[in-house]
Amino acid sequence: MTGIYAENSEGIFKKSVLEAAAYASQISTDGVIAVCIGEPNAGEADKLSKYGVTKLIVVEGLHSFDAQNYSKAIAANLEGIKTLILANTYEGKSIAPRVSVLMNGSLATNVVSLPDMSNGFTVKRGVFSGKGFAYVQLNRENKIVAITPNSIELKENPVSISIVKTSVSESEKLTQITSTNKTAGKIPLTEAEIVVSAGRGMKGPENWGMVEELAGLLGAATACSKPVSDMDWRPHSEHVGQTGITIKPNLYIAIGISGAIQHLAGVSSSKVIVVINKDPEAPFFKAADYGIVGDAFEILPQLIAAAKAAKN
Numbered sequence: 001m002t003g004i005y006a007e008n009s010e011g012i013f014k015k016s017v018l019e020a021a022a023y024a025s026q027i028s029t030d031g032v033i034a035v036c037i038g039e040p041n042a043g044e045a046d047k048l049s050k051y052g053v054t055k056l057i058v059v060e061g062l063h064s065f066d067a068q069n070y071s072k073a074i075a076a077n078l079e080g081i082k083t084l085i086l087a088n089t090y091e092g093k094s095i096a097p098r099v100s101v102l103m104n105g106s107l108a109t110n111v112v113s114l115p116d117m118s119n120g121f122t123v124k125r126g127v128f129s130g131k132g133f134a135y136v137q138l139n140r141e142n143k144i145v146a147i148t149p150n151s152i153e154l155k156e157n158p159v160s161i162s163i164v165k166t167s168v169s170e171s172e173k174l175t176q177i178t179s180t181n182k183t184a185g186k187i188p189l190t191e192a193e194i195v196v197s198a199g200r201g202m203k204g205p206e207n208w209g210m211v212e213e214l215a216g217l218l219g220a221a222t223a224c225s226k227p228v229s230d231m232d233w234r235p236h237s238e239h240v241g242q243t244g245i246t247i248k249p250n251l252y253i254a255i256g257i258s259g260a261i262q263h264l265a266g267v268s269s270s271k272v273i274v275v276i277n278k279d280p281e282a283p284f285f286k287a288a289d290y291g292i293v294g295d296a297f298e299i300l301p302q303l304i305a306a307a308k309a310a311k312n
């Protein structure tokens with residue numbers, strides 16, 4: 001039996017969870033069980049059933065994300081499950097190794113392919129900050145696979161789904177979160193399908209209004225280069241690259257970023273890269289699918305106007 005961890009954000013299953021479900025249903029011969037923490041919104045379970053999930057176990061009693069409590073609760077509901085699939089998100093990355101220890105299983109993170117069953121259970125995973133791939137065979141009976149968002153085809157496999165509820169009591173909790181402080185209304189960078197990113201070419205934090213406006217019109221998250229966050233022009237949570245976050249959106253728009261190797265390490269797996277730079281020799285153009293040579297302060301207003309026109 002194959003399982004997935006169905007991470008939910010305020011009751012909603014994101015695309016990366018549906019990808020985990022599609023992945024699991026393609027390797028399972030006897031159904032897919034999803035475990036989620038907290039009650040999903042009405043209709044959300046149907047989204048999972050469209051991708052082959054036959055049973056949803058809803059764990060109640062945990063109110064804020066805590067990797068230790070979540071991992072313990074997930075592992076406690078994996079009876080009969082030999083393979084667990086998660087999305088390689090912030091949450092998935094913290095849970096996968098913990099559940100792997102609790103299941104005494106083999107773990108692969110950053111996975112970008114379905115397993116090759118003719119070769120044991122071998123998966124392809126991104127390594128060296130996305131600069132290479134490794135093929136890893138998972139040898140233990142229990143297997144934990146964390147898949148990179150946007151890597152797996154969303155193949156439908158509609159089935160009917162049953163829902164069961166269970167709960168964690170206060171005494172079973174390993175830790176207790178007393179308060180959380182959440183940034184509301186923003187698209188998480190690691191999950192965004194479109195990212196608008198800018199670098200030192202924007203000259204100063206006062207010019208980020210244009211970057212944010214374009215991102216808003218495209219439904220994109222914003223990101224930045226390391227010096228930009230080092231200078232406090234933007235928060236560190238937006239810093240992408242070797243020492244920042246690794247992302248793999250469908251579209252990455254880089255504005256006034258030179259394309260240093262350390263920056264590319266975090267973004268080069270993006271499906272389509274668009275570079276805007278006034279220097280035709282900027283290294284980023286070598287990694288770009290589309291390039292615009294020109295001044296960002298002239299090009300951004302034109303892109304914003306075009307995005308507005310396309311919306312109307």
Ligand SMILES: Cc1cc2nc3c(=O)[nH]c(=O)nc-3n(C[C@H](O)[C@H](O)[C@H](O)COP(=O)(O)OP(=O)(O)OC[C@H]3O[C@@H](n4cnc5c(N)ncnc54)[C@H](O)[C@@H]3O)c2cc1C
Nearest residue numbers: 199200201225226241242243244256257258262263278296
């Ligand atoms: C160990 C190590 C780790 C690092 N990790 C990271 C990392 O994780 N992420 C990261 O980003 N960097 C990282 N760096 C830094 C990296 O080497 C580069 O210095 C950095 O990416 C450069 O940022 P930038 O492109 O914004 O700035 P710059 O190199 O200053 O480039 C600015 C670009 O903007 C262009 N430009 C200027 N004005 C305009 C305009 N008006 N319109 C259009 N284009 C314009 C310029 O032509 C230039 O190409 C790391 C470095 C080291 C040594």
